[in-house]
Amino acid sequence: MLELKGVTYKIPGEDKEIIKGVDLTFEQGKFYAITGPNGGGKTSLAKLIMGIYKPSSGSITFKGEDITNLEINERSKKGIGYAFQYPPRFKGLRVIDLLQLASEIEERKVVRGYLRQVGLCPEDYLDRDADASLSGGEMKRIEIATLLGKNPEFTIYDEPDAGVDLWSFDLLLNVIKQKHEKEGLTTVLISHQERILELVDEIVLIVGGKIQDVGTKERIWPIIKDVVGCQWYKVCRGDVEDEAECRR
Numbered sequence: 154m155l156e157l158k159g160v161t162y163k164i165p166g167e168d169k170e171i172i173k174g175v176d177l178t179f180e181q182g183k184f185y186a187i188t189g190p191n192g193g194g195k196t197s198l199a200k201l202i203m204g205i206y207k208p209s210s211g212s213i214t215f216k217g218e219d220i221t222n223l224e225i226n227e228r229s230k231k232g233i234g235y236a237f238q239y240p241p242r243f244k245g246l247r248v249i250d251l252l253q254l255a256s257e258i259e260e261r262k263v264v265r266g267y268l269r270q271v272g273l274c275p276e277d278y279l280d281r282d283a284d285a286s287l288s289g290g291e292m293k294r295i296e297i298a299t300l301l302g303k304n305p306e307f308t309i310y311d312e313p314d315a316g317v318d319l320w321s322f323d324l325l326l327n328v329i330k331q332k333h334e335k336e337g338l339t340t341v342l343i344s345h346q347e348r349i350l351e352l353v354d355e356i357v358l359i360v361g362g363k364i365q366d367v368g369t370k371e372r373i374w375p376i377i378k379d380v381v382g383c384q385w386y387k388v389c390r391g392d393v394e395d396e397a398e399c400r401r
C-alpha cells in the first residue's frame with residue numbers, strides 16, 4: 154500500500170545522513186509498530202512518509218502512485234495521516250476549530266463525539282485555545298481526536314503514549330485498535346512498549362537510520378536488546394567492527 158524505495162535523508166546544509174537507504178513496504182489492513190533506540194530515525198521516517206521531510210534520494214509510493222514530491226496537504230488528502238510525537242500548539246485556534254478543520258465537519262455534536270472517544274469532556278475542552286495552556290498529554294489526545302475525524306487510510310501515531318497517563322493510554326490504544334479493526338485501515342504505531350509490540354502484526358526495527366529487521370514479535374523481540382546494546386558499543390567505543398562481533 155505504501156512503499157519506500159532506497160529512501161535516504163540528509164539534514165539540509167549538513168553532511169549527516171539520518172535515514173540510510175530504507176526499503177520498506179506497508180501492506181493494506183496490517184497493524185505495524187516501528188521501534189528502535191532513541192535517535193534511531195523513527196520520527197524522521199514518519200516525517201518522510203508525511204512529506205514534512207523530503208528524501209535526499211529514493212522514492213515513496215502510495216497505492217501505486219509516486220508521492221515523493223507531493224506536499225503534506227496533498228498527501229493528507231490522499232489518505233495519509235500523522236500524529237506528532239510532540240504535537241504543535243496553535244495560537245488563536247480553539248480545540249473545536251482544529252477538530253472542524255481536520256474532519257471538515259461543522260456539526261458540534263459530531264465533533265464532541267471525537268473528544269469523548271479520547272476521554273476528554275467536550276464541555277471542558279471545545280472552546281479552549283489549542284495553545285501552550287494545554288498539557289502535552291491533553292494535546293496528544295486532541296490530536297488523536299482530529300485523526301478520528303479525518304479518518305486517513307494510512308496513519309502513523311508517533312509515540313502515542315508519550316506524556317499520556319497509563320489509564321488514558323489504555324483508552325487511546327483501544328480507540329486506535331478498534332478503529333483499525335473495524336475499518337480495515339493500515340495503522341503504524343511508533344513505540345517502545347512491549348504491550349504495543351505484542352498487539353501488532355509486524356514490527357519494524359530501525360537502528361542508526363537503517364532498517365535492521367521486520368517481522369513478528371517472536372522474531373524481533375529477542376534481537377532488540379542485542380541490537381541496542383551493540384549500537385552503543387559502536388557509537389561510544391568505536392571498537393566493534395560488525396554486529397556479529399558485537400553480540401559475542
Ligand SMILES: Nc1ncnc2c1ncn2[C@@H]1O[C@H](COP(=O)(O)OP(=O)(O)O)[C@@H](O)[C@H]1O
Nearest residue numbers: 164171189190191192193194195196197198238
Ligand atoms: N531537523 C533535524 N536537524 C538535525 N538533526 C536531526 C533533525 N531531525 C532529526 N535529527 C537527528 O536524526 C536522528 C534521528 O532522529 P529521530 O528521527 O527523531 O529519531 P527517533 O524518533 O528514532 O528518536 C537523531 O540523531 C536526531 O538528533
Ligand SMILES: [Mg+2]
Nearest residue numbers: 195196197238
Ligand atoms: Mg521520535
